[in-house]
Amino acid sequence: MSSETKNTEYAFFEGDFVPIDNAKISIKTHALQYGTGVFEGIRAYWNEEHQDLYVFRMKEHFQRMKNSIKIMRIDCKYSTEELCSIVLKLLQMTKPKTDTYVRPLAYKASLRVGPGLQDNPSELCIFTTPFGAYFKVDEGLRVMVSSWRRVDDNAIPPRAKVSGSYANTALAKTDAICAGFDDAIVLDQTGHVSEGSAMNLFMVQDGHLVTSPGHGNILEGITRRTIMEFAKNEFGIETEIRTIDRSELYTAEEVFFCGTGAEIAPVLEIDKRTVGEGKTGEITRKIFDMYAQVTRGEIERYNHWVTPVFAESGKSSGKKLAVK
Numbered sequence: 204m205s206s207e208t209k210n211t212e213y214a215f216f217e218g219d220f221v222p223i224d225n226a227k228i229s230i231k232t233h234a235l236q237y238g239t240g241v242f243e244g245i246r247a248y249w250n251e252e253h254q255d256l257y258v259f260r261m262k263e264h265f266q267r268m269k270n271s272i273k274i275m276r277i278d279c280k281y282s283t284e285e286l287c288s289i290v291l292k293l294l295q296m297t298k299p300k301t302d303t304y305v306r307p308l309a310y311k312a313s314l315r316v317g318p319g320l321q322d323n324p325s326e327l328c329i330f331t332t333p334f335g336a337y338f339k340v341d342e343g344l345r346v347m348v349s350s351w352r353r354v355d356d357n358a359i360p361p362r363a364k365v366s367g368s369y370a371n372t373a374l375a376k377t378d379a380i381c382a383g384f385d386d387a388i389v390l391d392q393t394g395h396v397s398e399g400s401a402m403n404l405f406m407v408q409d410g411h412l413v414t415s416p417g418h419g420n421i422l423e424g425i426t427r428r429t430i431m432e433f434a435k436n437e438f439g440i441e442t443e444i445r446t447i448d449r450s451e452l453y454t455a456e457e458v459f460f461c462g463t464g465a466e467i468a469p470v471l472e473i474d475k476r477t478v479g480e481g482k483t484g485e486i487t488r489k490i491f492d493m494y495a496q497v498t499r500g501e502i503e504r505y506n507h508w509v510t511p512v513f514a515e516s517g518k519s520s521g522k523k524l525a526v527k
Contacts, residue, residue: 213296214330215289220296226328231314233323238367240310241271244463246334247294247303247512250499256294256303257500257509259463261287263425268307271363277309278325287510289329294512297331304334304464308366337464338385340491343471343483344460346399348449349375349387353397353420361397361420369401376400386460388452388473391420396447402462403427405442406455407479407486412442413455419446426461430490433497433505438489457484459491467491 216226234240243265247258265283272279281289290305312326338344351374354361359368371389379387379400388404391397396415398404403424405414412434417423434440452458456479458470467490469483483491497505 211297212330213293214328215293216328217326220293223330226330228312229314232310233313233315234308234310234366236316237311237318238365238370239275239277239318239320239323240308240366241268241275241277242306242308242364242366243268243271244364245290245305245307246463246466246498247299247305247331248499248509249299249301249303250501253500253511255500255514256299256512257498258290258294258305258512259498260425260429260508261290261305261510263428264463265307267423267425268309268364271365272309274360274363275311275365276320277311279309279327281327291510291512293329293331299331299333301333302335303331305329305331310366334464337466338460338468340466340468343469344385345472345475346386346388346470347379347382347384347474348452349379349389349400351375351378351387351389353389353391355392355420356418361422362417364422372401390449391415394449395419396449396452397421399460399462399465402460402465402468404447405430405459405461406447406452407457407484408443408451408455410456410486411440412486413447413451414442414444415447416444424462426463426466426494429497429508430461430467430494433493434486434490437493438486440486452478455479457487459487467494 212223213220214223214226245264247256249256265286307329309327311323313323354368354371375387375389387400389397397419398421405412431442452473453476458478460468469487496502500509
C-alpha cells in the first residue's frame with residue numbers, strides 16, 4: 204500500500220463543509236425531480252512555477268449566478284463575497300495541484316411532488332473536481348448544426364444556467380457525437396446561430412470577431428466577455444455583436460467555441476465543410492495563447508481577474524463565513 208496519503212475530498216453542503224461522501228440529497232428533492240436548480244462552472248488553474256492555484260473571474264461567475272437565482276425564485280443567504288470565500292476555503296481544504304473545476308449549485312430542496320417554486324425551500328452546495336481540457340484542441344473540432352433548437356427566453360431563459368435546460372444541450376451534443384462529430388452548433392427559434400451545445404461561438408470575418416447577441420438565446424458567457432475585452436486591448440481586434448446566419452459559418456475565415464469548460468476550441472469543419480484553411484487560424488491562436496496566460500496569472504495587468512488560493516492574498520480575501 205502506498206504511504207502517500209490521499210487528500211480528502213470535501214463539499215460545501217447545506218451550510219457546512221463536509222466530506223464529499225456525506226453530501227447527499229433525497230431522491231424526493233425538487234431539483235432532482237424537476238430540474239429546478241441553477242449552477243455555475245468556475246475554473247481554477249494550477250501554475251506550477253508559482254506553486255499556486257488561480258480561480259478565474261470568480262466574482263463575475265457568482266454575480267451571474269445571482270441573476271440566475273433571481274430568475275428561478277431561488278433564495279441564497281450568502282453574498283457574492285461570501286460565496287467567493289467558501290470556494291477559497293474549499294480549495295484550501297482539498298489542496299489540489301492541478302487544474303480544477305468548481306461547481307456551485309443553488310436548488311429547490313422541498314421533498315414534495317409538484318413543480319411550483321413558491322413555498323419551496325432553497326439550498327446550496329459547492330464541490331470541486333480535477334478538470335483538464337474539455338476538447339482535444341490541437342486536433343480542432345468537426346461539428347454539425349443540430350436539428351435541436353436552443354430553448355427560448357420565453358420558455359427556459361438560456362441567460363440563466365438552469366439545470367433543467369441542459370437536457371437541450373444533452374440532446375444536441377449526444378446526437379452530434381453519435382453522428383460522428385465532436386459537438387454541435389444550435390440555432391435559435393428564428394433559425395439564426397445561437398451558440399455551441401454548451402459554449403459561445405465566435406467567427407472571424409474580414410479580420411474582426413463576430414458573435415451572436417444576448418437576445419439570440421445564448422448564455423452571455425464570461426469567457427466571451429473576456430475575449431472581447433483583451434482582443435481589443437491587446438490586438439486591436441474589434442467584436443461585432445449581431446445576428447449570424449447559418450450559411451455565414453460555411454464562409455467564415457475562422458470559427459471557435461469558447462467557455463469556462465471549453466476554454467478556446469477551434470472549429471475546423473462545420474457540416475462537412477472546411478472552415479477557412481482547415482487549421483487553427485491566426486486570430487484564434489492569438490486568443491488561445493493569451494487566454495492560457497491570463498488564466499494562470501502570468502500577465503500582471505489582468506491579475507484582477509484571478510484569485511490566488513494559497514497565497515496570503517487568497518487566504519484573506521472575502522468576508523468571514525458564518526456557517527453552522
